[in-house]
Amino acid sequence: MIGTATALSFGLATGFDRxxxxxxxxxxxxxFEARTREDVEDRVGALANVEARSxxxxxxxxxxxxxxxxxxxxxxxxxxxxxxxxxxVEGADLRGEPGEVLVERGVAREWDLSVGDSLAVGRLGRxxxxxxxxxxxxxxFPLAASPRVYLPEKLLPAGFRDRGRSVNLVMLxxxxxxxxxxxxxxxxxxxxxxxxxxxxxxxxxxxxxxxxAGIVIALLIAFxxxxxATAGVMLGASARADVQxxxxxxxxxxAVGFTRAGLAGRYAGDAALVAVPAAMAGLGAGALLAxxxxxxxxxxxxxxxxxxxVIAPLAGCLVAIVLLVVLASTWPxxxxxxxxxxxxxxxxxxxxxxxxxxxxxxxxxxxxRLALARRGRTxATAGVxxxxxxxxxxxxxxxxxxxxxxxxxxxIGKRYEVTAALPASSAPAVAALPGVAGAAPRYVADGIDSxxxxxxxxxxxxxxxxxxxxxxPLAEGRRVANDREAEVGQGxxxxxxxxxxxxxxxxxxxxxxxxxxxxxxxxxVDREGRVAYVRSARVVAGDPGLEPEIAIRLEDGVDAAxxxxxxxxxxxxPRPVGGATPRNQAFLGVLAGVLRLVALVNGLICLYxxxxxxxxxxxxxxxxxxxxxxxxxxxxxxxxxLAGIAAVVVALAAPLGVLAERVLLGPATARLAAGYADLPLGAGALxxxxxxxxxxxxxxxxxxxxxxxxxSEPVAAGLRER
Amino acid sequence: MLDGVDVDIEPGxxxxxxxxxxxxxxxxxxxxxGIDRPDAGTVEVAGMxxxxxxxRQLTHFRRRHVGFVFQFFHLIPELTGEENVLMPAxxxxxxxxxxxxxxxxxxxxxxxxEQLPHTxxxxxxxxxxxxxxxxxxxDLILAxxxxxxxxxxxxxxxxxxxxxxxxxxxxxxxxxxxxxxxxLADRVITVEDGRLRG
Numbered sequence: 027m028i029g030t031a032t033a034l035s036f037g038l039a040t041g042f043d044r045x046x047x048x049x050x051x052x053x054x055x056x057x058f059e060a061r062t063r064e065d066v067e068d069r070v071g072a073l074a075n076v077e078a079r080s081x082x083x084x085x086x087x088x089x090x091x092x093x094x095x096x097x098x099x100x101x102x103x104x105x106x107x108x109x110x111x112x113x114x115v116e117g118a119d120l121r122g123e124p125g126e127v128l129v130e131r132g133v134a135r136e137w138d139l140s141v142g143d144s145l146a147v148g149r150l151g152r153x154x155x156x157x158x159x160x161x162x163x164x165x166x167f168p169l170a171a172s173p174r175v176y177l178p179e180k181l182l183p184a185g186f187r188d189r190g191r192s193v194n195l196v197m198l199x200x201x202x203x204x205x206x207x208x209x210x211x212x213x214x215x216x217x218x219x220x221x222x223x224x225x226x227x228x229x230x231x232x233x234x235x236x237x238x239a240g241i242v243i244a245l246l247i248a249f250x251x252x253x254x255a256t257a258g259v260m261l262g263a264s265a266r267a268d269v270q271x272x273x274x275x276x277x278x279x280x281a282v283g284f285t286r287a288g289l290a291g292r293y294a295g296d297a298a299l300v301a302v303p304a305a306m307a308g309l310g311a312g313a314l315l316a317x318x319x320x321x322x323x324x325x326x327x328x329x330x331x332x333x334x335x336v337i338a339p340l341a342g343c344l345v346a347i348v349l350l351v352v353l354a355s356t357w358p359x360x361x362x363x364x365x366x367x368x369x370x371x372x373x374x375x376x377x378x379x380x381x382x383x384x385x386x387x388x389x390x391x392x393x394x395r396l397a398l399a400r401r402g403r404t405x406a407t408a409g410v411x412x413x414x415x416x417x418x419x420x421x422x423x424x425x426x427x428x429x430x431x432x433x434x435x436x437x438i439g440k441r442y443e444v445t446a447a448l449p450a451s452s453a454p455a456v457a458a459l460p461g462v463a464g465a466a467p468r469y470v471a472d473g474i475d476s477x478x479x480x481x482x483x484x485x486x487x488x489x490x491x492x493x494x495x496x497x498x499p500l501a502e503g504r505r506v507a508n509d510r511e512a513e514v515g516q517g518x519x520x521x522x523x524x525x526x527x528x529x530x531x532x533x534x535x536x537x538x539x540x541x542x543x544x545x546x547x548x549x550x551v552d553r554e555g556r557v558a559y560v561r562s563a564r565v566v567a568g569d570p571g572l573e574p575e576i577a578i579r580l581e582d583g584v585d586a587a588x589x590x591x592x593x594x595x596x597x598x599x600p601r602p603v604g605g606a607t608p609r610n611q612a613f614l615g616v617l618a619g620v621l622r623l624v625a626l627v628n629g630l631i632c633l634y635x636x637x638x639x640x641x642x643x644x645x646x647x648x649x650x651x652x653x654x655x656x657x658x659x660x661x662x663x664x665x666x667x668l669a670g671i672a673a674v675v676v677a678l679a680a681p682l683g684v685l686a687e688r689v690l691l692g693p694a695t696a697r698l699a700a701g702y703a704d705l706p707l708g709a710g711a712l713x714x715x716x717x718x719x720x721x722x723x724x725x726x727x728x729x730x731x732x733x734x735x736x737x738s739e740p741v742a743a744g745l746r747e748r
Numbered sequence: 749m750l751d752g753v754d755v756d757i758e759p760g761x762x763x764x765x766x767x768x769x770x771x772x773x774x775x776x777x778x779x780x781x782g783i784d785r786p787d788a789g790t791v792e793v794a795g796m797x798x799x800x801x802x803x804r805q806l807t808h809f810r811r812r813h814v815g816f817v818f819q820f821f822h823l824i825p826e827l828t829g830e831e832n833v834l835m836p837a838x839x840x841x842x843x844x845x846x847x848x849x850x851x852x853x854x855x856x857x858x859x860x861x862e863q864l865p866h867t868x869x870x871x872x873x874x875x876x877x878x879x880x881x882x883x884x885x886x887d888l889i890l891a892x893x894x895x896x897x898x899x900x901x902x903x904x905x906x907x908x909x910x911x912x913x914x915x916x917x918x919x920x921x922x923x924x925x926x927x928x929x930x931x932l933a934d935r936v937i938t939v940e941d942g943r944l945r946g
Contacts, residue, residue: 392835660804
């Protein structure tokens with residue numbers, strides 16, 4: 027488990043840096059409406075702190091077709107000589123000759139393309155796939171909306187050549203990346219007249235990737251810690267039981283002159299002898315197991331696997347695990363050896379004095395008493411099971427949230443269920459349709475902040491109050507009351523450093539600027555909170571060509587199919603609203619699946635802990651169980667005794683686990699994953715119910731297995747012990 | 749360990765198996781009690797061919813026909829005297845408090861009913877173990893060195909108790925290396941190197 031978690035989290039935590047290094051990702055990428063090379067050369071040439079640059083043409087909307095898939099939304103980047111900004115992971119780089127194409131890894135995988143295959147690229151026709159490339163500036167296709175390929179610059183289409191506008195993308199590598207802000211300010215000052223200018227910085231991409239990977243890494247670390255704690259508690263408990271059994275041997279060894287340190291050293295040596303190969307095998311198997319899912323996730327993020335670099339953290343884990351095993355195995359022996367040999371031989375060490383307890387009579391009650399007689403161990407075991415339970419609950423809660431994020435618009439504050447592509451003037455007619463509770467034009471305008479360069483801002487605008495249609499929780503300030511005001515998402519507020527009372531100035535794609543006074547901060551997961559809610563008047567004034575969609579709230583019990591005929595009469599099809607954007611849905615589905623799988627594996631930790639606790643208890647109380655069997659106890663009776671022990675552990679662990687998830691893990695993960703939004707990551711009744719039933723089943727399974735194992739031991743052997 | 753052993757025990761008889769440590773006394777008791785199986789030969793107790801029984805049947809056999817008393821008592825430290833006595837009966841859902849009290853009373857242990865084992869003397873603990881062995885009214889009591897962990901006075905009291913329970917249809921087989929125990933026996937069988945002499 028630790029091997030899997032380490033390999034996966036190391037792969038994710040370092041994947042971006044690896045991909046950046048291999049692909050030589052530029053510090054800044056600027057995209058704009060195509061200009062002449064000379065014009066762009068002049069502007070870029072005026073910039074200081076530029077080590078290298080690459081001026082390119084990126085053409086969108088190109089038809090790409092391969093036997094395994096096709097798209098009309100292909101993106102072709104024409105690559106000149108010089109630095110690339112991508113890593114070739116298979117095949118060869120472009121040599122500048124016609125007839126060759128470099129395909130992004132996501133496209134190759136999705137369309138089943140290999141080096142040497144042919145790909146039809148727009149009017150260029152069929153070209154040979156020379157290589158497969160990765161660039162971590164965006165997620166991989168199909169998570170990215172468009173498939174991207176690279177062609178040599180000399181294939182510049184005639185239309186662009188004729189107009190002389192051959193550059194719409196500039197890649198910049200800074201000489202001193204620490205002074206990137208100054209470079210951006212300069213770039214901004216040189217950008218006058220450039221239309222639809224968008225900056226992407228390497229650090230901006232990193233922030234987005236870290237945000238996505240951070241939650242997974244945090245969960246995996248929590249998962250590893252639970253596994254380590256489990257191992258520690260279980261090893262300590264079994265070592266203690268082992269020392270109890272070997273007390274006589276320890277006493278004799280001390281009597282014949284073994285020092286306390288020498289004796290503990292022997293235990294440490296024995297433990298290390300077992301721990302080193304076992305941990306190596308376990309870590310190796312775990313890392314191998316992680317290769318598949320880790321590789322898939324890294325591919326989705328357009329990152330590269332760690333390769334041999336993962337050996338270093340795995341070696342660190344090996345040392346930690348061996349130390350833990352040695353410590354857990356040696357401590358009870360060290361403690362036992364502290365007594366005088368005569369006392370050890372009498373079994374003085376580790377003996378306990380039972381206390382009278384009021385529990386039901388019979389085998390189950392006996393199990394309760396046996397568990398309560400070992401309070402420390404029972405509490406430690408319950409603590410580990412509680413931690414594992416909390417992690418399972420968290421995984422299920424996150425998976426459930428992701429599931430809802432796919433399907434339920436309410437999760438991201440949307441209160442409308444369908445949209446229709448109709449002009450704003452149709453809104454009253456739509457609102458009057460039977461089954462429709464409300465309808466309003468919803469405008470979406472993407473722009474950049476006028477002050478903080480390169481910060482993208484999405485404006486979501488309704489003509490009136492947006493709350494009936496979108497209701498993100500208000501974190502600070504108040505709601506928008508007029509055309510001059512804006513509610514800003516927490517993510518945007520943090521990025522721009524604005525608070526209520528401040529100004530939000532957005533340069534729209536039309537080139538016009540729209541200014542608003544910030545009156546409230548809202549918490550939303552939409553675009554990581556980098557949105558602002560405004561009234562539509564100023565937005566439409568700044569960008570008159572902006573087309574809205576009609577957001578339609580349906581009455582209770584009405585669905586999209588019910589309003590389809592009436593909308594069709596108005597000339598539109600209803601489009602159901604999902605929680606996330608459609609291109610994220612597959613990713614969310616994969617992520618939810620991975621989390622459920624991890625929850626299942628964590629459930630197996632619970633099973634292991636419960637089983638080990640019962641095995642240790644059965645070993646320690648070998649003579650008691652042998653006595654019960656000698657007096658006629660069947661396997662079912664022994665199982666009842668063990669069930670009593672398991673019941674105490676589960677009864678303590680279940681509420682603790684639920685509490686830990688709801689009070690600690692859930693809120694902490696929500697803050698970590700999205701400080702800009704309210705993520706409901708507290709486990710719901712369904713998850714809690716499922717986990718409780720699961721715990722009971724696991725306890726039952728562990729009980730049955732240990733009872734069966736106990737029965738295979740000869741009764742007489744257990745009775746020979748004191 | 750045991751070789752060519754052939755022994756018949758009559759109802760109500762108290763038989764002492766006398767021998768040194770490692771002579772095979774305990775092994776013989778284990779075979780008779782169905783907690784061990786012979787490599788060869790037959791073991792018949794109360795008309796049942798113990799060596800042929802399945803594990804499930806052996807469990808039933810032990811519950812109905814055999815009571816054990818051990819050198820180290822094997823009382824469950826978390827249970828009171830009375831609960832220890834009743835435990836074998838409760839395995840089958842039976843075992844009333846009255847039955848436990850009655851047995852403890854018969855063995856002079858009224859004060860021990862509510863006590864946990866570690867508060868009792870060795871002799872008291874062993875007599876509780878005897879009461880436990882009797883609770884299901886078995887045909888055969890097997891006592892393995894019951895006085896081995898007791899002082900002389902407590903050992904004598906335990907032997908007296910065992911002598912007292914060998915009545916009617918119930919037999920007692922006592923394995924010991926204490927020659928004084930032989931004076932109470934109906935029959936003494938000496939075990940030497942896995943063979944019986946007697």
